[in-house]
Amino acid sequence: MSQEPKKQSAETSFRDAYDRLRRGEPQVVPRGTPVSQNNVAREAGVDPSALKKSRFPSLIAELQLYVAKHTKDAPASARQTMLSHRKRNRSLRDRIDESSIQRDNLASLLNCANAKIVELANKVAELEAKLPPSNMTKLFDRTGK
Numbered sequence: 001m002s003q004e005p006k007k008q009s010a011e012t013s014f015r016d017a018y019d020r021l022r023r024g025e026p027q028v029v030p031r032g033t034p035v036s037q038n039n040v041a042r043e044a045g046v047d048p049s050a051l052k053k054s055r056f057p058s059l060i061a062e063l064q065l066y067v068a069k070h071t072k073d074a075p076a077s078a079r080q081t082m083l084s085h086r087k088r089n090r091s092l093r094d095r096i097d098e099s100s101i102q103r104d105n106l107a108s109l110l111n112c113a114n115a116k117i118v119e120l121a122n123k124v125a126e127l128e129a130k131l132p133p134s135n136m137t138k139l140f141d142r143t144g145k
Contacts (some may be wrong), residue, residue: 010046017043018063035070037063087108 008016020026021043022033028043038048039064053060 008052010044010140011059013044013046014040014051014056014059017041017045017060021065035066037067 009052017028018035018040021033021040026033026043028045029039033039033043037051037060041051044051051060101137106135135136
């Protein structure tokens with residue numbers, strides 16, 4: 001009589017897969033795959049929907065506790081890093097665009113003020129030309145000399 005290999009229970013299979021992922025020695029999924037409920041199921045060689053909380057409550061609770069403790073320690077993935085760089089660059093571009101708009105508005109205000117100064121200086125010169133001659137002598141001219 002030939003001996004057939006013992007068929008292990010689904011929970012044992014999931015626990016073994018969970019242990020392999022925690023140790024960083026997966027057999028099915030690529031190395032470096034983070035521990036998650038779906039990845040444990042994939043490592044066990046089954047569809048992720050097979051690992052249900054209603055069937056394996058203690059294992060799921062263990063998994064969730066492990067994931068909650070270790071997600072803060074895990075380095076950001078390449079995709080997350082790229083997305084954070086994009087977000088930072090976008091906010092920098094937005095700040096540059098906003099600064100350009102402010103610069104243009106201020107330049108416009110400055111040009112308007114300069115035009116008003118020229119207009120008023122011309123008006124003063126025109127009004128001074130209309131003044132009757134005075135019998136007073138100036139001690140100083142307008143430049144303060």
